[in-house]
Every structure is written in structure tokens, then in C-alpha cells.
Amino acid sequence: MTNIAPELPPPGLPPAPEGGEILVQSGWRLAAREFAGNKLAVLGLVALVFFVLFCYLGPLVYHGGLSSDLTATNLPPGPGHPLGTDNQGFDVLEELMVGGQAALEIGFLSAFIGMVWGAVWGAVSGLAGGLIDGFLMRIVDVLLSIPFLFVVLIIAVRYGASVVGLSVIIGIFTWQVPARLVRGEVLTLRVRDFVSAARVAGSGPFRLMNRHLLPNALGVIIVTATFSVADAILAVATLGFLGFGLQYPTFDWGDMLNNGISYLEDGYWWQVYPVGICIIVVVMACNLLGDALRDALDVRLRRR
Secondary structure (H helix, E strand, O other), rough: OOOOOOHHHHHOOOOOOOOOOOOOOOOHHHHHHHHOOOOHHHHHHHHHHHHHHHHHHHHOOOOOOOOOOOHHOOOOEEEOOOEEEEEOOEEHHHHHHHHHHHHHHHHHHHHHHHHHHHHHHHHHHHHHHHHHHHHHHHHHHHHOOHHHHHHHHHHHHHOOOOOHOOOOOHOOOOOOOHHHHHHEEEEEOOOOOOHHHHHHOOHHHHHHHHHHHHHEEEEEEHHHHHHHHHHHHHHHHHHHHHOOOOEEEOOOOOHHHHHHHHOOOOHHHHHHHHHHHHHHHHHHHHHHHHHHHHHHHOHHOOOO
């Protein structure tokens, strides 16, 4: 009698269960499992969620006094004011909550604007190729040579700064890097068999981008978006620290730094250190998320 060797699953697939069926997990499920196994990524996600809840739900629960009280200026942390008050009598803890709203809104909105514009620009450039690709990329090169923070500073001083205005300005001047990354991804995707099959089936350029290229470049877009959020929060904090940030009564963490740095030598550390820690933790959380998402979404970097 001839011995028949047991059928083995293809390389890279998990071993078959007792029923004989091979369980094939989707790419997104594998990415989620890889992300969940990264402790730093989970820590970054928890920190980011905490600050979102802290900034938006905190003011509904805690009311320390977001109005000027000249009889309670520069109070140290204590009962009634856990993080003290500033030189105008505002409660620092509540200022952190409200100021964080503007920082997060500008960070996420500007990243969204930059990602959408950059993804479309890069997809068009990569799909078109030739002279159109060269022309569009030369525009990107020119814009990358311009220090965007300097331009944002000029526009903010000339036309005033608001949450929506700064988001649009930062988004307009930060889409070049996403455009380059998406273009590179599209250049590798457009020669794949499924794209060639879509062309043969009669798909036009718009359908190719909308149904095939951009969805498959989504991993690159998501990863870049997390870093863009961190960059935007730092840019807004820099503008506020220089004194050219949001206009009163709207303020952000950079404005708080600008207001408190003058009193640091007097020992009023609670006006600087808490807000500085908030900026550092949020930016680090976004960067940790970006690194983890890159490892999770790129199959070449997965640990298992």
C-alpha cells in the first residue's frame, strides 16, 4: 500500500486545525494583532485617548475658574487649584484642558487637509508618469524648499490666527511629504496585475485611483497622518510661544508657555512645566503610534 504524506499548508500560513481547514486572517486583522502586541504603541494610544478625554470632557467636570481673578494670582498648587493659578488669576488646570482643545483640533484638522491633498496629488503624479509626474514633483520640490513655519508666521501676523485658519495654512504647507510617499507607493502599485486587469476591464484614471490605488496606499497615508498631527501641534505651540498664536479669547498650549515663561525665574514653575509636559507627551504619543502603525501595516516589518 502506498503511503500518502499529509498535506501541509502553504508557507506563511498557520497550521491547519483538527477539522482540516486553514484559517486565513485578513491583513487588517494581522495588523491589529501586531499593533496590540506593541506595548509602546498601546501606551501611546492610551495617552492620546486620555488627552482627548481630558481636554473635552474635563471642562464639563472640573470648573476651576476660567475667568480672571486678580485676588488669586500666581497661587501655587493647592486646595481649589490643583495646578495653581497664573499671573492673571486663571486656573492652570482648566487652562490646560481648554488650551488642549485648540491644539488637538488644529493638529487633526491640518493633518486631514494635508493628507487628502497630498494623497490625491501623489496618486495623480504616480499614475500619470512622464512629463506630468516630473512637473508635479518639481512643484513639490520648490514648496519643500520653503520653510513653512516662516510662511505660517507671516500669514498669521498679517491676517490673524484662528483654529480653522491655522489648520488650513499648516495643511497647505505640509502636504508635500505625503504626496511624495503616496507617489512612491502608486509607482509600485500601478504595475501590479490587479491594476492591469482593471485597465483591461475599462477602468479610467479616476476609478483606478479611487478603487484600487488609494485604498492600497492607505497604510502609508495613515502612518504619515500620525506624524503630521505631531508636527502640527509643535508648529502651533511654537507660534504661540513666539507670541503670534491664536487670538484671544481662544488660546492653546503655546500661548500658555509664552505667558508663563516670564515668571519661571520667580519660582512659578506650575505655569510652565505642566503645559510643557502635555506637549511632550502628546507629541511622543503620536510618534509612537506612527512607528507602531508603520510596523503593523508593512508586512515586511512585522515581527510574526
